[in-house]
Amino acid sequence: MSVGLVIVSHSARLAAGIVELAAQMARDVLLVPAGGTDEGGIGTSLAKVMEALEAAGTGDGVVVLTDLGSAVMTAESALEFMGNPQDIVLADAPLVEGAVAAAVAAQSGASMAVVRAAAESALKPAGAPASAGAPGPSPGTSGDAPSSSAVTALLTLINPMGLHARPAAVLAGELGAMDVEIEINGVDGQSVMMLMTLGAGQGTELKVSATGPDAQRAVDLVRREVEAGFGEI
């Protein structure tokens, strides 16, 4: 089995549509929508979310994605009601891109933590976090320690399909769980969407450059995956 996904939205149709979209790239993943109120209106329902969590529980864990404010709160409340089980996690991710990235990662057999990281890194924006338009100071901009020189590698894609959705999701997911700044051909290696925009096919050279505490580990991981053809050869 693989990690299951629950999509919580204010709208039943939106939740169902995202499941439909993500399922195209993840045939074997259990995707369960929990949208709208019990009466079919706009809103979220604890009962619906809890039913979906049960339905998505495969034994390998569940990752929950949500849309706006109260959907997050309803999902958190459901977890609190269930005693905060270890095998269900919320992803703080853009709903559409996050769901697609998570589904692709789950399809590849990634762990719950990696599936969540794939969702959360789906759209890693370079700028400030979205904070309801308030021009407040963005948190966590403490001066990064001056990086010692970057760890780099020059790799060639050998698998026939190149860096398509599945390997992109795996790389972004694994890298997303590390403390590293990593660029692959100039894009953020922790973002599945950015990796997919490279459209890197077989024979493409990848320039990898990483800084931060996990830089060596991160580059080693990319090298291992690329040289193994992402397990596809």
Place this chain on the structure above:
Amino acid sequence: MGDVSVDQTLDAAWAIDWLRRSAAVIAENRVMLIELDREIGDGDHGENMDRGFQAILVKLAEGEPETPGAVFKLAAMTLMSKVGGAAGPLYGTAFLRAATAAGDEAGLDAGLLAAALTAGRDGVVARGKAAVGEKTMIDAWTPAVDAAAAAAAGGAGPAELLDAAATAARSGAVSTEPLIARKGRASYLGERAIGHRDPGAESSALILRAAADAAAAIPGAGA
């Protein structure tokens, strides 16, 4: 105020009466809450809260829980499932945490009541990540919890404690009028939110007053 009121405990019948009175007062003020929310939000607070509390009445008609904690849990589950908007998980979490604080006790004394209210407020803070002064429910809840704690420390009985909490919640709700909202949809309005009372703080004040009224209606409560 006699010794009877100080030693009094509030049981499941009080908690059920509280919810019934809350349902009545929310229904009565449904339009007022809708109008407050229309000023600075999406206008659904009155309708959502009314739907949630009417659903509680239906649940209570199916069977009445036997402890205050069980009553709170019924309210939590129902509000989270039926309200639909942000108020559902916020009030639901308040009742859920209050239920945990109340445990299996058959009767809540002043100390336990203050603890349950505090746990409820802490639940709203944890879920909504709001602080005092951000034009939210918390602006009613925090003064209420402080008043309850002071009343308990001063040896007040449960009815007197709830009266103090409800009075503080009312002042707290009024205090949201000059504030700029920092949470929820009202935060998009910036200074335009000034002059409007927060609907969540208003409904909180109404519900806490209902708790005090339910306690005062018990013969010999003597608040």
